[in-house]
Amino acid sequence: MKDLRALRKKGAIYAAALFFICFGAFPFYWMLITAFKRDHDLFNPESNPFLFNEPSTLEHVRLLFGQTLFMKYVVNTFLVGGAVVLITLVIAIPAAYSLTRLAGRWGESLGVGIFLTYLVPPTLLFIPLSRVISFLKLGESLWSLILVYPTFTIPFCTWLLMGFFKSIPRDIEEQALIDGCTRIGAMVRVVLPLSTSGILTIVIFAFTLSMQEFIYALAFISVSAHKTVSIGVPTELVRGDVFRWGPLMAAALISSIPVAVVYSLFLDRFIAGFTMGATK
Amino acid sequence: MAQVQVTGITKYFGEVKVLDNVNLATRKHEFLVLLGPSGCGKTTLLRIIAGLERPTRGEVLIGGREVTGLPPRARNIAMVFQSYALYPHMTVFENISFPLRTQNMNRDAIQEKVAWAAGLFGIDRLLERKPRELSGGERQRVALARAIVRMPTVFLLDEPLSNLDAKLRASAREELQTFQKRIGITTIYVTHDQVEAMGLGNRIVVMDQGRVRQIGTPLQVYWEPADTFVATFVGSPPMNLVEQGEVLMGFRPEDFLPIEGREEEDVERFQFEVTWVENLGAERLVYGNMAFQSRNGRVVSRLAPNIRVSLEAGKTYIFAVPRLGIKLFDRNTGMLLRRVSGVGG
Ligand SMILES: Nc1ncnc2c1ncn2[C@@H]1O[C@H](COP(=O)(O)OP(=O)(O)O)[C@@H](O)[C@H]1O
Ligand SMILES: [Mg+2]
Numbered sequence: 001m002k003d004l005r006a007l008r009k010k011g012a013i014y015a016a017a018l019f020f021i022c023f024g025a026f027p028f029y030w031m032l033i034t035a036f037k038r039d040h041d042l043f044n045p046e047s048n049p050f051l052f053n054e055p056s057t058l059e060h061v062r063l064l065f066g067q068t069l070f071m072k073y074v075v076n077t078f079l080v081g082g083a084v085v086l087i088t089l090v091i092a093i094p095a096a097y098s099l100t101r102l103a104g105r106w107g108e109s110l111g112v113g114i115f116l117t118y119l120v121p122p123t124l125l126f127i128p129l130s131r132v133i134s135f136l137k138l139g140e141s142l143w144s145l146i147l148v149y150p151t152f153t154i155p156f157c158t159w160l161l162m163g164f165f166k167s168i169p170r171d172i173e174e175q176a177l178i179d180g181c182t183r184i185g186a187m188v189r190v191v192l193p194l195s196t197s198g199i200l201t202i203v204i205f206a207f208t209l210s211m212q213e214f215i216y217a218l219a220f221i222s223v224s225a226h227k228t229v230s231i232g233v234p235t236e237l238v239r240g241d242v243f244r245w246g247p248l249m250a251a252a253l254i255s256s257i258p259v260a261v262v263y264s265l266f267l268d269r270f271i272a273g274f275t276m277g278a279t280k
Numbered sequence: 281m282a283q284v285q286v287t288g289i290t291k292y293f294g295e296v297k298v299l300d301n302v303n304l305a306t307r308k309h310e311f312l313v314l315l316g317p318s319g320c321g322k323t324t325l326l327r328i329i330a331g332l333e334r335p336t337r338g339e340v341l342i343g344g345r346e347v348t349g350l351p352p353r354a355r356n357i358a359m360v361f362q363s364y365a366l367y368p369h370m371t372v373f374e375n376i377s378f379p380l381r382t383q384n385m386n387r388d389a390i391q392e393k394v395a396w397a398a399g400l401f402g403i404d405r406l407l408e409r410k411p412r413e414l415s416g417g418e419r420q421r422v423a424l425a426r427a428i429v430r431m432p433t434v435f436l437l438d439e440p441l442s443n444l445d446a447k448l449r450a451s452a453r454e455e456l457q458t459f460q461k462r463i464g465i466t467t468i469y470v471t472h473d474q475v476e477a478m479g480l481g482n483r484i485v486v487m488d489q490g491r492v493r494q495i496g497t498p499l500q501v502y503w504e505p506a507d508t509f510v511a512t513f514v515g516s517p518p519m520n521l522v523e524q525g526e527v528l529m530g531f532r533p534e535d536f537l538p539i540e541g542r543e544e545e546d547v548e549r550f551q552f553e554v555t556w557v558e559n560l561g562a563e564r565l566v567y568g569n570m571a572f573q574s575r576n577g578r579v580v581s582r583l584a585p586n587i588r589v590s591l592e593a594g595k596t597y598i599f600a601v602p603r604l605g606i607k608l609f610d611r612n613t614g615m616l617l618r619r620v621s622g623v624g625g
Binding site: 169171172174175176177178179180181182185189190193194 | 330331332351352353357358359361363365366367368369378379382383426
């Protein structure tokens with residue numbers, strides 16, 4: 001009796017897990033088969049969309065690498081993402097630290113205020129920001145993105161890090177001051193090593209936020225060689241109402257797999273980072 | 281020369297006055313205990329000495345040098361927090377060597393000093409562990425070793441034994457004192473536990489509500505309390521206080537004994553109506569009322585086991601206090617009155 005109930009409970013959990021696995025894996029499966037199907041198979045309403053009805057082909061992948069600047073987009077994306085991550089770290093770490101430790105009562109409300117700026121949508125901000133970019137003569141350059149993306153990564157990451165720094169006992173930091181450190185020394189030698197999961201979290205976040213950004217990139221960049229993946233793929237592979245589904249899906253697959261791998265490798269620390277930022 | 285001298289320290293947190301004109305000076309090699317109830321400002325005073333907090337008024341001198349505005353790193357002090365504050369991401373070795381590494385000491389010297397400090401506290405075999413793999417007692421030793429390793433001018437300890445269980449506490453107390461005697465570093469030790477204070481201190485500073493009530497040796501604090509606060513805070517059970525006209529008469533429970541066999545001594549006699557006898561094995565506590573006109577007549581007597589007089593609740597006996605054991609306090613200010621005379625029974 002008891003065994004049966006336990007078994008049923010287990011079964012329900014596994015069924016739910018299975019459902020979510022399918023749910024999560026389906027987009028990858030869809031991208032995968034679409035990328036390798038022949039066009040005839042793809043556009044034939046008679047054929048089963050979930051399976052290969054004709055032999056697979058590499059023509060889409062060849063087209064993606066041969067006839068578009070896809071590799072260039074990937075490189076651009078990493079350049080922009082890397083630079084944005086660096087800028088975010090350099091600004092968000094000291095900002096979050098001073099807001100949690102030094103600003104006293106004001107720190108908390110300032111932190112919330114900073115987070116609120118993250119909620120202003122790019123669809124509003126790209127208009128004034130495009131004036132700024134043209135004033136700085138950065139149009140059509142990756143520098144425009146490197147300059148603009150931190151406007152949303154920094155507020156978000158600062159707020160996230162504040163939660164981390166708050167969870168580190170004050171005693172430990174003061175002990176470092178007594179043991180001969182300066183404030184900054186205590187931050188570098190004690191606070192930062194204790195917040196590695198927080199820092200990892202903001203690295204991944206800043207990178208993926210800038211990788212998926214669309215509106216600013218679309219507004220500021222139209223030269224093909226300077227595009228990032230997020231705008232290069234849809235603008236070069238969708239011509240009017242012609243969707244090149246094969247290469248589109250191949251591009252989507254190639255750029256999403258590394259992110260998926262990184263996320264799952266650091267999932268534990270990532271969740272820890274996120275809940276800590278949220279609850280404390 | 282005083283290792284630590286504190287003059288006129290006043291500290292406000294916002295509107296609240298936490299320390300009120302505190303003055304004290306340690307002597308060389310002294311073990312000075314700050315004793316007072318929770319919330320009286322002991323930790324704040326220690327943090328001001330360490331430089332973690334700035335006083336609103338007053339100055340701090342360490343080793344004869346004024347350090348009031350200086351950061352902790354410029355004071356050459358060591359402090360052990362109540363929580364031990366070990367660095368969780370470092371091994372025991374890295375924890376102990378941290379104060380040396382911030383001074384850029386060379387590798388060999390560090391090895392040697394850490395080995396010495398670890399040996400002193402018997403934690404040599406724990407050097408590779410992380411703090412989370414240690415017991416409470418071991419953590420406390422690591423914290424002490426880290427504090428001692430660079431030979432500070434003064435050693436500040438904030439209730440370092442309060443996280444240990446009662447059994448460990450007694451042995452840790454003994455160890456701490458032996459070690460302090462051996463090293464001879466001036467130590468300021470904070471506690472709210474009067475037993476700890478009596479056992480450890482060369483001198484005790486009794487504090488209450490941000491003010492120093494008395495500074496003295498354990499015996500002075502116990503037998504010559506400066507006021508009624510000290511009289512009732514130190515000792516368990518505390519000093520008996522009985523109202524008598526304009527004064528409060530105070531005497532220790534162990535001075536308040538049956539008259540039998542003491543008729544010849546210079547004693548003051550009292551009628552004592554016993555209400556309750558508590559036999560604790562090593563001693564007997566006898567509760568009751570002084571049989572004279574007084575609003576506050578409840579007193580306790582503490583009898584050593586060699587006093588065999590049988591006492592029963594509900595009966596009245598004659599008890600006596602040696603005249604030298606009687607202290608008189610001003611009823612309004614609570615301050616000790618120096619003259620002992622004119623006590624009526
Ligand atoms: N940072 C602070 N801000 C405001 N009040 C404080 C602060 N630190 C301590 N206090 C207050 O000062 C008083 C003394 O505290 P403390 O020195 O920690 O006492 P103790 O160590 O004797 O228990 C307490 O009433 C406490 O609430
Ligand atoms: Mg305290």
